[in-house]
Amino acid sequence: MSRPESAPALRCRGVSRRFGDVVALDAVDLDVPAGSLTALLGPSGCGKTTLLRVVAGLERPDAGTVELGGRTVDGPGGSLPPEERGVGLVFQEHALFPHLDVAGNVGFGLRHLDRTARSARVAEVLDLVGLAGTGDRSPTVLSGGQRQRVALARALAPAPTLLLLDEPFSSLDAALRVALRDEVRTILRAAAQTALLVTHDQEEALSVADRVAVMFEGRLHQVADPQTLYGAPATPAVAAFIGDADVLPGRRAGRYLVDTPLGRLATTDAVASEEVAVVVRPEAVRLRARPDGPATVRSLTYYGRDQLVGVETADGARLRARRGPERDLARGDRVDVAVEGPVVTFPTH
Numbered sequence: 001m002s003r004p005e006s007a008p009a010l011r012c013r014g015v016s017r018r019f020g021d022v023v024a025l026d027a028v029d030l031d032v033p034a035g036s037l038t039a040l041l042g043p044s045g046c047g048k049t050t051l052l053r054v055v056a057g058l059e060r061p062d063a064g065t066v067e068l069g070g071r072t073v074d075g076p077g078g079s080l081p082p083e084e085r086g087v088g089l090v091f092q093e094h095a096l097f098p099h100l101d102v103a104g105n106v107g108f109g110l111r112h113l114d115r116t117a118r119s120a121r122v123a124e125v126l127d128l129v130g131l132a133g134t135g136d137r138s139p140t141v142l143s144g145g146q147r148q149r150v151a152l153a154r155a156l157a158p159a160p161t162l163l164l165l166d167e168p169f170s171s172l173d174a175a176l177r178v179a180l181r182d183e184v185r186t187i188l189r190a191a192a193q194t195a196l197l198v199t200h201d202q203e204e205a206l207s208v209a210d211r212v213a214v215m216f217e218g219r220l221h222q223v224a225d226p227q228t229l230y231g232a233p234a235t236p237a238v239a240a241f242i243g244d245a246d247v248l249p250g251r252r253a254g255r256y257l258v259d260t261p262l263g264r265l266a267t268t269d270a271v272a273s274e275e276v277a278v279v280v281r282p283e284a285v286r287l288r289a290r291p292d293g294p295a296t297v298r299s300l301t302y303y304g305r306d307q308l309v310g311v312e313t314a315d316g317a318r319l320r321a322r323r324g325p326e327r328d329l330a331r332g333d334r335v336d337v338a339v340e341g342p343v344v345t346f347p348t349h
């Protein structure tokens with residue numbers, strides 16, 4: 001038996017949920033370690049909100065168990081109601097109480113405290129989210145970013161075992177979104193708050209979280225730190241979803257060697273079958289202009305700080321190289337292509 005202190009903040013085992021023919025969650029196993037900021041990342045409709053609602057107790061799973069801080073809150077034995085689970089929730093739409101002022105909103109989950117303790121805690125969390133002194137304002141006069149910080153303060157105030165955030169920045173414009181997500185990471189760290197953040201934005205997941213769980217069609221494909229997800233994706237779907245990637249055909253040439261249209265490349269893991277799909281990141285591709293080089297430049301897409309150069313090899317394989325913004329290559333130029341570092345391969349059968 002594990003002691004409650006060493007238990008993860010959240011442990012899901014075999015959690016499944018169907019809606020008619022739609023399998024929203026398919027035997028999900030997920031741990032959120034205490035103190036971590038874990039992102040749940042996946043495309044629209046993959047089941048992220050459903051998992052959050054199951055954890056919060058707003059939805060019952062068809063199968064599986066949910067534990068919070070070592071305590072079973074859902075399973076064959078029954079289900080604990082949401083208000084007894086000790087989780088905090090922040091949703092995309094701010095959902096503040098318009099008839100309460102900011103302090104009333106933030107203190108909403110603190111009604112068990114006496115007036116002095118409650119107002120001290122409200123002041124503390126308002127300070128934490130950078131809204132000190134706004135307690136007597138109405139939420140209706142605040143900006144979108146301020147309202148979202150009030151929603152965060154309200155969820156943080158009771159110091160929940162686990163904070164669940166469902167796309168909390170998606171209603172904000174791009175610049176505010178980036179600023180607020182960095183701020184929220186700092187706030188959560190300062191409060192030592194364990195959190196599970198739902199997003200479909202891979203940049204948001206990689207830049208904010210220390211662990212990322214990647215989900216497709218109700219199944220978790222991989223749970224890892226951002227560097228591992230990018231460098232060692234567990235499935236082709238993860239490789240394609242995290243960052244840019246091109247896929248080339250490959251044939252096993254040794255335990256850690258594969259033959260590709262770019263020549264023989266080293267692989268990160270043992271090559272698992274005769275024919276494989278080879279994942280190449282544009283960051284790893286080096287181009288050098290040479291008049292009788294084996295590949296031809298087909299496209300140039302300029303981003304300011306860098307550019308993506310698309311090339312085609314003699315046997316028709318296409319891939320992209322990320323390079324600095326210099327204008328030394330033009331469409332139609334012949335180039336040598338080299339791949340730096342080992343590549344990831346997946347069996348194709």
Ligand SMILES: Nc1ncnc2c1ncn2[C@@H]1O[C@H](COP(=O)(O)OP(=O)(O)OP(=O)(O)O)[C@@H](O)[C@H]1O
Nearest residue numbers: 019022024042043044045046047048049050051200
């Ligand atoms: N109450 C419901 N009734 C019927 N189908 C539902 C219900 N809730 C969710 N679904 C379906 O379950 C699947 C997963 O939905 P969910 O809302 O969990 O996705 P999501 O990953 O949060 O997507 P998004 O990024 O768009 O918010 C979808 O196909 C959705 O249509």
Ligand SMILES: [Mg+2]
Nearest residue numbers: 048049050166
């Ligand atoms: Mg959702």
